[in-house]
Amino acid sequence: MIRYKTKEEIEIMIEGGKRHSEILRALKEMIEPGMSTLILEEEALRLIKAHGDKSAFLGYTPAGAHRPFPASLCVSINDEIVHGIPNEAARILNDGDIVSIDLGLIHKGLITDAAITVAVGTIDDESKTLLKITEEALEAGIREAVPGNHIGDIGAAISEVVEPTGFTLAEDLAGHGVGHAVHEDPFVPNFGIRGVEEELLPGMVIAIEPMVNVGKAGIKVAKDGYTIKTRDGSRSAHFEHTVAITEDGHIVLTR
Ligand code: MG
Secondary structure, three states: OEOOOOHHHHHHHHHHHHHHHHHHHHHHHHOOOOOEHHHHHHHHHHHHHHOOOEEOOOOOOOOOOOOOOOOOEEEEEOOEEEOOOHHHHOOEOOOOOEEEEEEEEEEOOEEEEEEEEEEOOOOOHHHHHHHHHHHHHHHHHHHHOOOOOEHHHHHHHHHHHHHHHOOEEOOOOOEEEOOOOOOEEEEEOOOOOOOOOOEOOOOOEEEEOOEEEOOOOOEEEOOOOOOEEEOOOOOEEEOEEEEEEEOOEEEEOOO
16 A cells, blocks of 8 residues: 655655655765775764754565665665665775665654765776666656656556666565655566556655676576575666655655
């Protein structure tokens, strides 16, 4: 069931999204070769708490998981697509890596979800293209997120950006409704047919999140039970925004 948000709830999410984007920007600025992913986790938690907010991921147990997620931030490096655990991996970022940081923020009880993928030092041309295409795919999806369009329009626009490049959209992973919970209806796939699936209506709030692999679309779950990686070991990028559908268009809450 889709939980439409009231104007008052969207006002809260606008403030939450602003805080959210400021935290991601601050984390991005910190990223440099030689840094432990644990530093990113600690700084994320500090910034979240400094404003009286909470992480939506810390302690969250998604459907099918056997234990709660142990961190406030997902940090996924190179062939890791999503849900990498920063404080268990004890990993160091190396020059040439790409790292995705994904944050769920709870502000006054309402959740926003957003992710960026960042270059660590100097990255190769293929990785640069990967980041550019993934971000373009997100923007193409966002442009379709207006009242009267359908969920299928978003996925169609995303796949139309990615498919001609030879990169692939990671299988089985999709965007989602968000707000009262991390994952709400509707399911927002990164592929689709124009004009089909749920109609977008004012009050819907969705996370749009293309995850793009250099190689094949196949995925696998790592031994930690959370980190999702490309099956062929190729690199993957992830960009995500939380978008509220309004009467006359949309607001990108986490811009
Ligand atoms: Mg998400």
